[in-house]
Amino acid sequence: MYYTITFNPAVDMVIQVENCQLGDLNRSSGEEYVAGGKGINVSFILNRLGIENTATGFLGGFSGVFIQQKVLKEGVTPHFVEVDGTTRINIKLKSDEETEINGAGPLVSKENFQDLYRYFEERLTDEDVVFLAGNSAPGLDEEAYLAIGRLCQEKGARFVLDTNKDLLTTCLAVRPFLIKPNHHELAEIFQAPVDTEDDIVTYAKKLQDKGARHVLVSRGGDGALLLTEDGEVYTSNVPKGKVINSAGAGDSMLAGFMATYQKSKDFAESLRMGTASGSATAFSVGIAERSLIDQLKEEIIVQRVK
Structure with missing residues (x-):
């Protein structure tokens, strides 16, 4: 089985505004809502290539429900841990200049992480691939990445890592x-x-x-x-x-x-x-x-x- 992990997913709200004027009322000429997150992107491509996979991570609130629905609609199996708070919404403003505002995301508690960890601990085998893609979420640090990497080592699963340079170099110790x-x-x-x-x-x-x-x-x-x-x-x-x-x-x-x-x-x-x-x-x-x-x-x- 292929698994993807997205610690801090997002709904990307892409807004089209002609000649946006900061400080004034602007009206959108169109908007689109996209289920975002590096692991979720991996899941979607895997599915389109005919590879069955499970998307995991943390979701909360109405925006988390939106992502869960999009994942299901894509044909990917979801297994997200529900957290308090609301999954972040990122604003992608398309105008004369492009502007992005990325949300911080909800807090992921130690209990939330342990729920996800136990899910993998009970299932992983040496035939599995685990993609851990993207940056951390509030409440998590490098130890969460290392824990997933060590578990993959222990179970013989292939650990595929794509994250920022600091987390990437830290996790080299678990031989991705x-x-x-x-x-x-x-x-x-x-x-x-x-x-x-x-x-x-x-x-x-x-x-x-x-x-x-x-x-x-x-x-x-x-x-x-x-x-x-x-x-x-x-x-x-x-x-x-x-x-x-x-x-x-x-x-x-x-x-x-x-x-x-x-x-x-x-x-x-x-x-x-x-x-x-x-x-x-x-x-x-x-x-x-x-x-x-x-x-x-x-x-x-x-x-x-x-």
Whole structure:
């Protein structure tokens, strides 16, 4: 089974306002409500690739009900722990300039976290994949991430991690199966320029030295690079297309990669599907549909360079 964890989901309220004037009354010309959160994005792509999965995390209030309904409508199995308070609502204001206001989210208590932890403790096996994606929630800290990682180690499940640089580096100690920094995040982690493929390989190896098994680095318009546990290096190009919204592209890449790797154990084909999935979402208004992923996959060229 594939599981995704989103500690701090959100409803993204996307508002269109022509010539927004701060301090005045503005009227929207349209709005859209999207179930947001990196783990939820992963669940949606997995489902569109035909992979059964369960989305977990913490939800509360009317906005939590909205996300639960969207997850069910997508065809994903939900198992969210209910918390006091209201799941955050993020405002994405589209006007002459784009403005974002992200909510903080409700408090997750120790009891809430233990409820989720016990759920996994009772179910995880060495055939499972656990995606922990996104940042923490109020009430949680790095220990929550480490606890999930250690449990995956104990049960033999594959732990896939995508979070901010501080949590990412902290969790290397639990030997995540796959991490996905982008090249900018690599530069931030090591406080060094990361401009070339050689630079990426150098610093990805340093992450492996700290515990990561496989490192997938997204490079925007320059494609992606994968450094495997055995030192193999694969690169991919990106297909042609117009970037509409890059939000969710990295999550889609992770989902596409693991959906293929669990079945084939083929790194090149997994990178190809991951790149196609990430690009398809970048070229879409929301999370990509399967038809576009399959179309773009034909344009992806993967090379083993080492």
